[in-house]
Amino acid sequence: MDLIGLFPTWYEPLIGSGWVIGLIATIHVLFSHTAVGAAILFAVLAYIGVRDDRPELIDFIKKYGLFLLVFSYILGSITGPGIWYSTTVGSPRGISALIHNFVWKWATEWVFFVIEVIGVYMMVYMAGKLDRRTYMKVAIIFGLTSYTTMLAIVGILSFMMMPGRPEQWFAEGGYLYGFYGPNTFAQLAIRTAFMFTMTAVVGGIVAAGLKDAAFKQWLLRRLAIVGGLSAIVGMSLYPWYLGTLPGIAHLVMENRLPDYFTPSILIVLGAMLAYFALTFIRPKIVTATLAGFATLAILVLGLWPGETVRESVRKPYIAGQYLYSNQVIGHDVPGMGVKSEIPALQKAGFTQAHIFWPESQREITRENAPEVGRSLALTACSNCHSLSDTGIRPLKNYFPKQADIEGIKTYLLGALSTGNTMYMPQIPLKEAEAEALAVYIASLNDPDAVSRYRAESQTAQLDHRSDEEDK
Amino acid sequence: MDTAMLYALRDPLGVPAHPVIFLVLAVLTWALHIAAVHVLLGSSALAIRGAFSAQDHWRRLADAMVNTAKVAVSVAIVIGVAPLLFVQVIYDPFWYTSNVLSAWWVIAFIFILIVATLALFIFYAMNYEIRHKKVRAPSAMIIAIIGFLVVGFIMHALSVQTLEPDQWREWYAPNGVIDASGRSIHAFDPWRFGFFILLSFPVIGIWLFGYRRYLQGAGESDAGYLDFLQRLGTRLGAVGGVISLILLTLWMRGLPEDISDFATGIWPIAAAAALIVAVAYPVLLGKRLDRGMWGYTPVLVATVAMIVVATMREAVRWVTLFGVHGYNPLDYKIAMDWYSTGLFFLTFGVLGGTIVAYLLTIAWQAGQTEGTYTPSRAVNLLGTAGVVLLLLWIAQYFGFGLWTAYK
Numbered sequence: 001m002d003l004i005g006l007f008p009t010w011y012e013p014l015i016g017s018g019w020v021i022g023l024i025a026t027i028h029v030l031f032s033h034t035a036v037g038a039a040i041l042f043a044v045l046a047y048i049g050v051r052d053d054r055p056e057l058i059d060f061i062k063k064y065g066l067f068l069l070v071f072s073y074i075l076g077s078i079t080g081p082g083i084w085y086s087t088t089v090g091s092p093r094g095i096s097a098l099i100h101n102f103v104w105k106w107a108t109e110w111v112f113f114v115i116e117v118i119g120v121y122m123m124v125y126m127a128g129k130l131d132r133r134t135y136m137k138v139a140i141i142f143g144l145t146s147y148t149t150m151l152a153i154v155g156i157l158s159f160m161m162m163p164g165r166p167e168q169w170f171a172e173g174g175y176l177y178g179f180y181g182p183n184t185f186a187q188l189a190i191r192t193a194f195m196f197t198m199t200a201v202v203g204g205i206v207a208a209g210l211k212d213a214a215f216k217q218w219l220l221r222r223l224a225i226v227g228g229l230s231a232i233v234g235m236s237l238y239p240w241y242l243g244t245l246p247g248i249a250h251l252v253m254e255n256r257l258p259d260y261f262t263p264s265i266l267i268v269l270g271a272m273l274a275y276f277a278l279t280f281i282r283p284k285i286v287t288a289t290l291a292g293f294a295t296l297a298i299l300v301l302g303l304w305p306g307e308t309v310r311e312s313v314r315k316p317y318i319a320g321q322y323l324y325s326n327q328v329i330g331h332d333v334p335g336m337g338v339k340s341e342i343p344a345l346q347k348a349g350f351t352q353a354h355i356f357w358p359e360s361q362r363e364i365t366r367e368n369a370p371e372v373g374r375s376l377a378l379t380a381c382s383n384c385h386s387l388s389d390t391g392i393r394p395l396k397n398y399f400p401k402q403a404d405i406e407g408i409k410t411y412l413l414g415a416l417s418t419g420n421t422m423y424m425p426q427i428p429l430k431e432a433e434a435e436a437l438a439v440y441i442a443s444l445n446d447p448d449a450v451s452r453y454r455a456e457s458q459t460a461q462l463d464h465r466s467d468e469e470d471k
Numbered sequence: 472m473d474t475a476m477l478y479a480l481r482d483p484l485g486v487p488a489h490p491v492i493f494l495v496l497a498v499l500t501w502a503l504h505i506a507a508v509h510v511l512l513g514s515s516a517l518a519i520r521g522a523f524s525a526q527d528h529w530r531r532l533a534d535a536m537v538n539t540a541k542v543a544v545s546v547a548i549v550i551g552v553a554p555l556l557f558v559q560v561i562y563d564p565f566w567y568t569s570n571v572l573s574a575w576w577v578i579a580f581i582f583i584l585i586v587a588t589l590a591l592f593i594f595y596a597m598n599y600e601i602r603h604k605k606v607r608a609p610s611a612m613i614i615a616i617i618g619f620l621v622v623g624f625i626m627h628a629l630s631v632q633t634l635e636p637d638q639w640r641e642w643y644a645p646n647g648v649i650d651a652s653g654r655s656i657h658a659f660d661p662w663r664f665g666f667f668i669l670l671s672f673p674v675i676g677i678w679l680f681g682y683r684r685y686l687q688g689a690g691e692s693d694a695g696y697l698d699f700l701q702r703l704g705t706r707l708g709a710v711g712g713v714i715s716l717i718l719l720t721l722w723m724r725g726l727p728e729d730i731s732d733f734a735t736g737i738w739p740i741a742a743a744a745a746l747i748v749a750v751a752y753p754v755l756l757g758k759r760l761d762r763g764m765w766g767y768t769p770v771l772v773a774t775v776a777m778i779v780v781a782t783m784r785e786a787v788r789w790v791t792l793f794g795v796h797g798y799n800p801l802d803y804k805i806a807m808d809w810y811s812t813g814l815f816f817l818t819f820g821v822l823g824g825t826i827v828a829y830l831l832t833i834a835w836q837a838g839q840t841e842g843t844y845t846p847s848r849a850v851n852l853l854g855t856a857g858v859v860l861l862l863l864w865i866a867q868y869f870g871f872g873l874w875t876a877y878k
Contacts, residue, residue: 003479007567008643010574011651020578070592075585077548081555082581088559089574089653092567093482099559100484103493104811110553111815111823117549118830121542129837131845137854138833141826144861151868164876175487175811180875329483336806338483355476356640360647375649382651 002344004353006327007092011382016391017090018383022311024086026303028079030198030295033191035072036146037199038064039116041226042123043143050132056215058127058135064206065124071202073120077113091383093327094160094318101178101320102156109152115145150195154188155179161314162246162321170322173335178320183244190241193234197272200227201298204279204291213284220283228276235269246321249313252423256312261305268301315384316425324425326380342419342426349430350379364432370450372433373440380427380437387444396444403445405453408438472636474797480564485804488812493560494785494800500553502781505667506674506774507547508623513675513707514539515591515616522598522606528699534602535682541595544588561800565633565792572642573629574653580625587618623668628659634791662725666718670780672711673750677773679704680753684766689839701760708750716743730790742783749776810871822864826857 010017042061049057087095099106119142127135155164156179163169164181200223207223210216242250275294279286316324322331322338329341344353351362351372361372377387377395385395399408412427412434419426429437442449486493514536521533558566570577594611598604632642635658642657643649683700691697719742723734733739753760753769760766792798829850837844846854 003476005480005483005564007480008571008639009649009651010571010653012574017574024581070589074545074548074588074592077545077552078581078584078588081548081552084555085570085577085581088567088570089577092571096482096559096563096567097484099556099563100482100486102811103556103560104487104808104815106556107496107553108811108815108818110549110556111818113549113552115823115826115830117545118827118834121545122830122834126834126837129844130833131843134833134844134846134851134854137851137858138830141830141854141857141861144858144865145826148861148864148868151865155872173806175808176871176875180872182876184872185876333484336484337804355472355479356643358640358644358647358649361644371648378649378651 002348002353003355004328004341004344005093006354006356006379008356009378009382010089011378011387012391013386013388014390016382016386017086018311018392021083021086021090022304022307024079024082026299026307028076028083029303029307030299031072031076031079032149033195034198034202035068035076035116036150037195038068038072038203039119039146040143040196041199041203043139046136046139050136056212060206060210060215060219061139062124062127063209064203065120065127067206069120069124073117077117091318091325091327093323093329094325097319097323098156098159101159101175105152105156105175105179109149112145112149112152116142116149119145150191151188154191155184157310158184158187160319161249161310162317166246166321169320169335170331170333171335173333173337177335181244183241186237186241186244190234190237193230193237196230197227197234198295198298200224200230200276201272201291201294204286205288205295208286208288208291217283220286221280224276224280224283228273228280231269231272231276245313248423252313252315253309256423257309261309264301265305268297268305271297272302315423318383325383326425326427327383328380328425328427330425342428345428349428349433350376351430351433354379364436366454369436369439369453370443372436373438373443376429376433376437377440380429395441399441399445401445403442405435405438405442405449408441409434412437472639472796477564477636477796477798480568481803482563483804485806486560487806487808489805490561490801490803493557497554497557497561498781498785499778500550500557501784502774502778504547504551504554505670505781506777507543507550508619509671509674509777510678511540511543511547512616512619512668512671513678514543515612515619516671517675518594519609519612519616522601522609522612527602528696530602531696532700532703533606534600537595537598537601539678539682540591544591548584548588561803562633562788562792564798565636566629568636568639569629569632572632572639572653573625573656576625576653576656577629580622583618583625584622587615587622590615590618620668624659624664625656627664627667628656631658631660631663634658634788636792636796660722660725662718662722666715666722669711669718670715670746673708673715673746674711674773674777676704676707676709676711677749677753677769679707680760681767681770684760684764685835685838687761687766705754708753712746712750715746719743719746726787727791729795730787733787733790738783738786742780745776745779749773814867818864822857822860825853825860829853829857 012020015023042065045057045061048054049061084095119138122130122138123142126138130138158164158181159178161183162181163178164184165177166181169177203223204220207216207219210219272294317330318325318327320333322329322333322340324330328345329338332338332340341353351357351364358375361368361375364372374387377385381387381395385393385398387395389396412429413431415421416424416427417429417434439450439453442453518533518536518540521529521531521536524530524533590611594608594615597607597611632638638657642655679700683697683704686697686700719739723739726734749769749772752772756765756769792800832850832853833844833846836846836850
């Protein structure tokens, strides 16, 4: 018997594990991008401060640095591993794929983290203590190191969409083909641009509190220029990024994204530009509350949809275009010695191949079919489809209320098992499994479906003969 | 859960270098992480103890310990990333299963740690110059300590759960029905948890010797304060050391029957001996503590002791997973990748070593200098080398990257 290395499933009924991951990831993006952008901004300000002998710039770094220390480095350094934790429980094989491909890249990034954390403390607590040239050198190290953390992670994020060079990676494997590709650099360019946008907005929170009106105006205007220009550059890079995506991603975007998505993104961009224009023309009006509100707006209206799209367009895969979102390996990767698990599932089914499958559910009966169906839905569906009324893409919404068990079963066997549903992974089901899953799905819209099913004696196909025939 | 099932849970991608490298790195980085956690917990406890004291020395210590805790939390978090990474590489079947089975707690870990850390920073911000002012918001520090203990307990439980693969299926599907909520903590060992937490006392005791030496280097004039630190450090080391040894014994006595022989083997004895040496060492140094760099050596000895303790912890895992369940992390499939392996070690050893040495040197020397600090020419060169290495790193990134992406 071929066993498949599927882990237990965690299912969060209120919002779904996918949104838990998304929520933590979005918050982390805000913190981390701001941290990197601010570090570079620090380096520039320290340079100007030393060159032009402007101690108020060093004071600003100290003040912003303390805020940044908590806002970005403390919260960023917790939510960073937090993404690991949330993906570990929500998609263990997804994070495993990234870890096992890129462990050394992450370890390299960790070296930069260590430097970065020492650096931010030194920027804050050594301002005024170190001579100016040394302080500037620390600022340069800090800025460069922060940016290398982004360089290190962006190829891993890109791999979640697809390997850098898919054909070469599938054939030959290896870190370089997995990490580097056109999408890596397009994503790097966009993230770099928006990193400055976020820094400009978050920087406003601190700048708003500056007592020196002339300096406040000087700084807010420069932040407005940096923020506005980087937002425009970031958006203008978007077509390049889209051009690097695989065909399936374009299909998903065309068919699955809500109509309001593009206009709403444009509105967000327009609002940001308006904000920067306003702060440029009237820097006096910027208060910590206004800048805080703008930060929140970026988080909710800008980052969340952006991260949601990135999550959606890689479906049905979760990593590297070989691992399905339901944790099953969907394609061979000869270069890495990875075999598709679809044939094993076709042969034995989830109930026999899944290591953690309850023993009492390995044999499917009319009595336990609803429970087996629930186990199948948890295992094969719940990563992308909530089993409750709330959360991500509720499963019940994808089937008509009046759909009967036979109809659902026919779809499951005809389209899903064979891999003929767009955006969906191929989910091979034995006939008995399909019936069990159909009973469960039917019960989501019609609680009486189970009792009717059990009362029926002829219609269901569930018996061992069908299972044997499959074999 | 038989051995074949455990092996089936491995990632088919394999690992990009020999697994023993990840094993060693996991142990070493975990030792540094837990040492930082001990400093965090110990300094937090001393800070709150000192904050309520009327004695000037205690209040001064509270001031220093708040600052120590503030840095220690960052260090503990950032160093903790490394063992978390390496454990997933070679122990993925165990780590992922344990995490998923207690998923709710894994997610809670993130938010509790955020609250605890923010509480610590709130206490810090509210108690600027605590030495001369009445303590404010002490509840923030108490919340922080409780939060750190809770997240420590979550990590502890996740580790213990990895050692019980025979229980996993029952935990996942009690009575044959899958419980996917992840809301339960399934296993823990109070003696083991107590041992690793209360090690904070001897560790912070030894840390005080290093702090004392640092003050001496900065020309500390209050000899009474230095004596106070020495007495407190010795007392914390002695009492904390004894408590730790008792807890270690209780942990070993409670090991499962199938690995009970471990308790009388070499590793617990080595760990106990290392702890005894670490706490006795500053006492044995006597007056040499005040001479040359000797005053810093207790911290180095304690670091070695922590590595021994971490190795013992790894040995418990080894005898359980390999000895009982037949899982050998060292036979993980190797998909050797020379580029990323080499890049890591060069970054770690050359770039990281240079820059961290530079930053810590100037931080240390600046702290011991009155007024503005200007580094020596040699230290300056170290910093310049760090900048050049960073630029070279970025250049190789784009060089290899663009060549790979567009060739």
